[in-house]
Amino acid sequence: MxxxxxxxxxxxxxxxxxxxxxxxxxxxxxxxxxxxxxxxxxxxxxxxxxxxxxxxxxxxxxxxxxxxxxxxxxxxxxxxxxxxxxxxxxxxxxxxxxxxxxxxxxxxxxxxxxxxxxxxxxxxxxxxxxxxxxxxxxxxxxxxxxxxxxxxxxxxxxxxxxNALDMDDARLITDQLCEVQVSDDLLADLYKFARGNTRRITTGLYRIEQVAASLDVTSMDLAKFREARGTYFLGVAA
CATH class of the missing domain: 3.40.50.300 (P-loop containing nucleotide triphosphate hydrolases)
Structure with a gap:
């Protein structure tokens, strides 16, 4: 991050x-x-x-x-x-x-x-x-x-x-903070889980980076994340 x-x-x-x-x-x-x-x-x-x-x-x-x-x-x-x-x-x-x-x-x-x-x-x-x-x-x-x-x-x-972040804010945070390319469907899933909460979004992005590092890839989509991690962000069901 x-x-x-x-x-x-x-x-x-x-x-x-x-x-x-x-x-x-x-x-x-x-x-x-x-x-x-x-x-x-x-x-x-x-x-x-x-x-x-x-x-x-x-x-x-x-x-x-x-x-x-x-x-x-x-x-x-x-x-x-x-x-x-x-x-x-x-x-x-x-x-x-x-x-x-x-x-x-x-x-x-x-x-x-x-x-x-x-x-x-x-x-x-x-x-x-x-x-x-x-x-x-x-x-x-x-x-x-x-x-x-x-x-x-x-x-x-x-x-x-x-106030809670909107999707445009979530995409801006993702693009500027995350060192892994995050697909729209994965970001939408994270946003739904986080409900616009900045802390939850940034922590979720960190988890995405961890999964990407374990797979040795530079981009993540929803299917790839769920296959490696299940439907979980932050250890809680999304």
Whole structure:
């Protein structure tokens, strides 16, 4: 499998909306962004690609976090800021560095955070004071949690939802990632099994590559795959 980010529709939408957020004038002081969708649709991969491309800071939230201090300590580590004893000192250090460097901040797995009032307020404070974009990444349900606070919800400038891939996306991923030529009938069978889930499609393509390697061939069709593998992708009946 080739290690590249494929510009499927979800990624293209993120690139366009993300650029709009980063390019928004500073007078639009409320510059929060949201990336959300079901698991396995490529959010983390797409977000990491965009964050690296724009030299953004990237933090992953944890289920155990319940207070602003856990979030601020993690951001300080990412920004290589010495740990401070008091929350307001950590917050000021983070704000100063974000402002000085002009780099956005991504917070992945933000579902764990937005249900807590104190953490939501801290995120708003960071964004207001630094005037730098902060982008939250989470599961599909995160949007409903955000909407529980009008003050928080009104600060989001972009809303990027990752959806299931269509067949055109599946073919694009196959052609750009898979190092084996995959026939239309085999891809259709994989797509039916994966139901548009990016992770399942890419894992299925890896299995196709394995079968092709075992047969010492450079192309695979449905009949050849089933003869060698049965009707199975990922160890589960398709």
């Amino acid at each position: 080739r290690n590249i980010t494929v510009p499927v529709k979800n990624v293209a939408l993120l690139a366009a909306q993300g650029q709009a957020l980063l390019s928004a004038p500073q007078r639009l002081t409320h510059r929060l962004g949201l990336i959300h969708g079901d698991t396995g649709l490529g959010k983390t991969t797409g977000t990491a690609w965009f964050a690296i491309k724009h030299s953004a800071y990237y933090v992953r939230a944890m289920a155990a976090w319940r207070t602003p201090s856990a979030l601020l300590r993690s951001i300080c580590r990412e920004l290589e800021i010495p740990r401070r004893r008091y929350l307001d000192d950590m917050l000021n250090d983070i704000v100063n560095k974000l402002s000085m460097e002009g780099r956005p901040l991504f917070i992945d797995e933000a579902d764990y955070l937005v249900r807590f009032d104190d953490i939501r307020d801290t995120i708003m404070d960071m964004q207001d004071m630094s005037v730098m974009p902060i982008i939250l990444v989470g599961m599909k349900g995160i949007k409903n949690e955000i909407k529980k606070s009008d003050k928080f919800d009104n600060r989001f400038l972009i809303d990027v939802e990752f």
